[in-house]
Amino acid sequence: MTIDSGTTTSYRAKATLPLRVEFVRQLRRRRTLVAYLLVVALPVMVSLAVKFGSNANSGRRLGGGTPDLVGLATSGAANFTVTMFFFAAGFLLLVIVALFCGDTVASEASWSSLRYLLAAPVPRRRLLKQKLIVGLALSLGAIATLPLASFAIGLVAFGSGPLQSPLGASYSLGEALWRIAAIGAFIFVSLLFAAGVAFLMSVLTDAPLGAVGAAVVLVIISNILNAIEALGSLREWLPTHYSQAWLDLLAPDVDWTNMARGASYSIVACAVCVAYAVYRFDRKDVVS
Amino acid sequence: MRRVAVRTFAAALLSIPLLAATAAPAHADASELRLPGGPTSTDDPRPVSIDATIYTPASTPSPAVILAHGFGGSKADLDERAAALADRGFVVLAYSARGFGLSTGQISMNSPDFEVADARAAIDYLSTRDDVVQDAAGDPRVGIAGGSYGGALALLTAGYDSRVDAVAADITWNDLETSLFGQSEVTSEPVLGVFKELWTGNFFGAGVVNRDGSVTECGRFTPQWCRAYTDAAADGVVTPESSALMRASSPSSITARITAPSLLSGGQADSLFPLAQLNANAEQIMAAQPDTPVKVVWHGGGHDGGVNEQERLDTLAADWFATYLSGDSASTTAFEVTQTSGSISTQNSGAAPVVLQAPGYPGIHGSSQQDVPLAGATQRVLAPAGGLPAAITSVPGLGGALGSALLRPVPGQAASFESAPLPEALTVIGASTVEVVVSKASGGPPVDAALFASLRIVSSSGRETLPQGIVAPIRLVGLGSTPRTVAVELPAVVANAAAGDRLRLVVSTTDFAYRMPLPPQLYDIALGDGILAVPLVATVPLTTGAAPYWWLVGAAGIVLLLVAVMIRLRPRHPEDAVAELGDADPLVISSLSKRYGDGYLAVDDLSFAVPRGTVLGLLGPNGAGKTTTMRMVMGLIMPTAGTIVAFGQPVHAGAPVLARVGSLVEGAGFLPHLTGRQNLDLYWRAAGRTGDESFLDEVLEIADLGSAIDKRVRSYSQGMRQRLGIAQAMLGKPDLLMLDEPTNGLDPPQIKEMRDVLHRYVESGRTVIISSHMLSEVEQTCTDVVVMHRGRLVGAGRVTDLLRDSAGKRLEDVFLEIVGDDLTVGLT
Incomplete structure (x- = not known):
């Protein structure tokens, strides 16, 4: 839709808040830089700790006879990368995804800039759409940075051994790469739940940290409930029950069942949150 | 918000013990009794006294289940399982076998004359209870279950007593x-x-x-x-x-007579009663009584420990009894096998079990075999004097959990033969067979030799695993220097070999758990035909749910549905009228009201119009509804009633006509991490305008920030932010400019300059609305005023008219007159 403003400019709703502009707005924030630095710092710190720590290369080989994932971390870049995923998926990546998706609208409200964007006018649904796309893209970028940095650091520190599974199998580099890519993709999808909750909270509240914190706390509660064995099979319906199902990608014959369930719950939970966020934002009196 | 979240979190923590408490089994009604058993001994026909507990379910009559315990235990071990079965609707009789617990008598290792007679006496007793379903007089509907020692009793009783209607026997012997x-x-x-x-x-x-x-x-x-x-x-x-x-x-003596449906389970980690014993029970029953339903389960546990699957086994047994005693729908699988390292634990990233299933029991040699060639020269090995040092593969009575280092054979005591790297992954399910050729190398008379064969998997990185730590003992009688070809059945295992792994056959001369010949000997060990026949079974994971993609299809369906719902829920607006640029007033407000969610009426039936070329002052004390009105004009707040029309087009959230309105309401809003220039630049690019972009320089001049324009907004003073905010509102020269308290934070020269800017602005036919508390300022700047009080319009008109009517007065006095005595401290 265009409207002649009587000047030499004209307005098009579809041209408002282009992704490029929103990326620039978000990328110049220190918060974004810190998040990406943390993702790179994790493999650096772990590799240094393993290389120069007192019990280097001891692994964890007691017990079952075969080492677990962490025990195999130093056997090569691929294993190091997978172990970094194991370390980061539960909290670091969760917080980062919640940050990118939870802070995005609420911080505009807290800066008072939201009302000028809406009055520009950026249509409300378009604003949410562009913000969610950029939030998820930054999240995906952070999740992709972790294996890239880990693999590079692992290559320097531990060489390019084959990917060894705790189940005893070994995979060639090509095989390892698609498995690592699939792990990253699943972790991204499984974090969509947190992203959706954070985004919803971002619309409901004007406090950016409140939105991020609420999403993280909700995921932690889901994880606590998941740890209560007494809940039995009820736990299968928790959105985070299958968040570690990507470990199935390390089996020789990949069983996709749990990953499919986990991905489905996460996608549906995210969609419900986003839909409700849109519903509320459509009707919201912006008083911030 | 955060506080609510914290409270929810705390509530979740507090509820944990509560949940754990409610999940404990609700104890069925249990009562202790002493039963007369079989005869005390061959010489003493008096019955032994059996210590028993009977558990009755909520509703009776119901079928009964007899539970038998393992060797060294007593009925106390069965309490939890018995209560769970009673919850499933069975009368459960748990008793201590003779010689154990508080039962009298001596241990006779499940002798038909004694322990089996005790079990039959227990069935006799159940036939007298009217809370037990009776198939005929003296014949109760009864199943019998047990593990190890109790498992053998279950099978033997089923063989000796046709009244038994179902059997569940775990980790027990055939012979x-x-x-x-x-x-x-x-x-x-x-x-x-x-x-x-x-x-x-x-x-x-x-x-x-x-x-x-x-x-x-x-x-x-x-x-x-x-x-x-x-x-x-x-x-x-x-x-x-x-x-x-x-x-x-031994059940082998009576398996041919068992007609009761039998659930036979055994553990992969069992060097005492290996899977071959379970296999013999199953095959003997199936051969003699093809009509007897038999289900075979190779679980991950056993006498050596392994993976504890007791909970699953209890459920399987309860389901089995529900099927064959209560007539519930039958289970469909005939064979379930646990792959102990089938997946990776999400708890600790170690290996975790996966249950596989097949529709029929394939036997211990699989439904097909894959021949894997082995290679290796003849090797000479030593059987050390006294059998020491010995390889340790399992420690009976201690359970599993041995380190991999212990699984290595002692040097010089083992011959090993290896396959080439496997071209593709292989799942071994059952006992492989292989031929080895053995001869005595140390001279002298023939001897009785003990050898231990095992199948190991060697990964491409050299890591060797011995599945479940089980070895196959071989005793050769009268072995001399003539090579003897020995066909060996290796231990039945469930193991994964990945592509690139090798299979390794190891034949060693010692094993810690066995009695070995004492004199030292040397043997030569070679391969026979060099073919390792590996058993394969076509299995699928035991999943109760739908196939993986159905989950994703379902999720996609729900997402599409949500999208459809959201499209329907899109806020509707009256068709945007075609612009009539020439005539339409910049702003026409009619009967506008806004009542907030908490009931506060901020704007009450407000109507006024703003003609082109005016500078309108929106006046009123605090809380008069000025800001709410301006936010409604910006599309930020939904009116409760009434309409706002700008340039002939209705205003709503995101209405395109808003592109012709520039605004500054309740202070500027900028991204603090960006400079003033970046803020304006990005705002302009976010505003969806195409065309001339020279406005940026023009408004920067108005902002008059000098070099500070390239500093981060975070560092700005309030006045600087205010000037930048006005500049942003004027970006693109909107036809209607709406400024809320524009002079806030400006010094007198800047205020003067602002006044000139606004006057110039309206000269080009544009319109300005300002709200201000500084009435003298309004008097000098505005051509028209609208006075609001408590959400209502209380006065409107041209400034000159207002002042003319009340000659000599200033706008401030006029204003106070209009607003009246209600005016409170709000005015500054």
Whole structure:
């Protein structure tokens, strides 16, 4: 839709808040830089700790006879990368995804800039759409940075051994790469739940940290409930029950069942949150 | 918000113990009783006194289940399982076997004349209870279940008593002799195997202490069994009497007669009763009674520990009884097998079990075999004097959890033969077979040799695993220097070999758990035909749910549905009228009201119009509704009633006509991490305008920030932010400019300059609305005023008219007059 403003400019709703502009707005924030630095710092710190720590290369080989994932971390870049995923998926990546998706609208409200964007006018649904796309893209970028940095650091520190599974199998580099890519993709999808909750909270509240914190706390509660064995099979319906199902990608014959369930719950939970966020934002009196 | 989240979190923490408490089994009604069992001994026909507990379910009559415990235990071990079965609707009778717990009598190792007679007496007792379903007079509907010692009792009782209607037997023996004397040579004339002296010693040790605490040579065992053990343990002899005793206590003697549906389970981590024993029970029953329903389960547990699957096994047994005693729908799988390292644990990233299933029981050699060629030269190995040092593969009585280092054979005592790297992944399910050629290399007369064969998987990185730590004992009688070809059945295992892994056959001369010949010997060990026949079974994971993609299809469906719903829920607006640029007033407000969610009426039936070219002052004390009105004009707040029309087009959230309105309401809003210039630049690019972009420089001049324009907004003073905010509102020269308290934070020269800017602005036919508390300022700047009070319009008109009517007064006085006495401290 265009409207002649009587000047030499004209307005098009579809041209408002282009992704490029929103990326620039978000990328110049220190918060974004810190998040990406943390993702790179994790493999650096772990590799240094393993290389120069007192019990280097001891692994964890007691017990079952075969080492677990962490025990195999130093056997090569691929294993190091997978172990970094194991370390980061539960909290670091969760917080980062919640940050990118939870802070995005609420911080505009807290800066008072939201009302000028809406009055520009950026249509409300378009604003949410562009913000969610950029939030998820930054999240995906952070999740992709972790294996890239880990693999590079692992290559320097531990060489390019084959990917060894705790189940005893070994995979060639090509095989390892698609498995690592699939792990990253699943972790991204499984974090969509947190992203959706954070985004919803971002619309409901004007406090950016409140939105991020609420999403993280909700995921932690889901994880606590998941740890209560007494809940039995009820736990299968928790959105985070299958968040570690990507470990199935390390089996020789990949069983996709749990990953499919986990991905489905996460996608549906995210969609419900986003839909409700849109519903509320459509009707919201912006008083911030 | 955060506080709510914290409170929810705390509530979740507090609820944990509560949930754990409610999940404990609700105890069924249990009562203790003493039953008369079978005869005390061959010489004493008086019945033993059996200590039993009967558990009754909520509704009766119902079928009954007899539970038998393992060796060394008592009925107390069965309490939880019995209560769970009673919850599933069975009358459960749990009792201590004779010689155990508080039952009298001596241990006779499930002799048909004694322990089996006790079980039959228990069935007699159940036939007298009117809370048990009776199939006929004296014939109750009854199942019998047990593990190990109790499992054998279950099978033997089912063989000896046709009243038994269903059996669930776990980790038990088929033949006691081949269990205690392991022999893995496949031959038509088997000889006695290698004595499992540690296991047998453990077994006997569990029964040597008398009930009064004293220790005697035979403890609670019958003299016959005591003698049989002594012969075997002290002299390594199995007399015909011992052999007959063991045969009578073996299910193999009566499997052909079992017609009760049988759930037979065994553990992969079981060096005492390996899967071959379970397999024999299953195959004997299926061969003799093809109509008997049989389900076979190879779970991950066993006497060596392994993976504890007790909960699943209890459920399987309860389901089995529900099917064959209560007539519930039948289970469909005939074979379930646990792949102990089938997946990776999400708890600790170690290996975790996965249950696989097949529709039929394929037997121990799989439904097909894959021939894997092995290679390796003849190797000379030493059987050390006294059998020491010995390889340790399992420690009977201690359970599993041995480090991998311990699984390595002792150097010089093992021959090993290896396959080429496997071209593709292989899942071994069952017992592989292979031929080895053995001869005695140390000269002298022929000897009885003990060898231990095992199948190992070697990963491409050299890591060797011995699945479940099980080895196959082989005893060769009269082995001389003539090479003897021996067909070996390797232990039944469930193991994954990945592509690139190698299979390794290891034949060693020692194993810690077995009795080995004492004199030292040298043997030459070579491959026979060099073919390892690996059993394969077509299995699928035991998943109760739908196939993976259905989940994703379902999720996609829900997402599409949500999208459809959201499209329908899109806020509707009246068609945007075609612009009539020439005539339409910049702003026409009609009957506008806004009542907030909390009931506060901020704007009440407000109507006014703003003609082109005016500078309108929106006046009113605090809380008059000025800001709410301006936010409604910006599309930020939804009116409760009334309409706003700008340039002939209705205003709503995101209305395109808003592109012609520039605004500054309740302070500027900028991204603090960006500079003033970046903020304006990005705002302009976010505003969806195309065309001339020269406005940026023009408004920067108005902002007059000098070099500060390239500093971060975070560092700006309030006045600087205000000027930048006005500049942003004027970006693109909007036809209607709406400024809320524009002079806030400006110094007098800047205020003056602002006044000139606004006057110039309206000269080009544009319109300005300002709200201000500084009435003298409004008086100098505005051509028109609208006065609001408590949400209502209380006055409107041209400034000149207002001042003319009240000659000599200032706008401030006029304003106070209009607003009246209600005016509170709000005015500044």
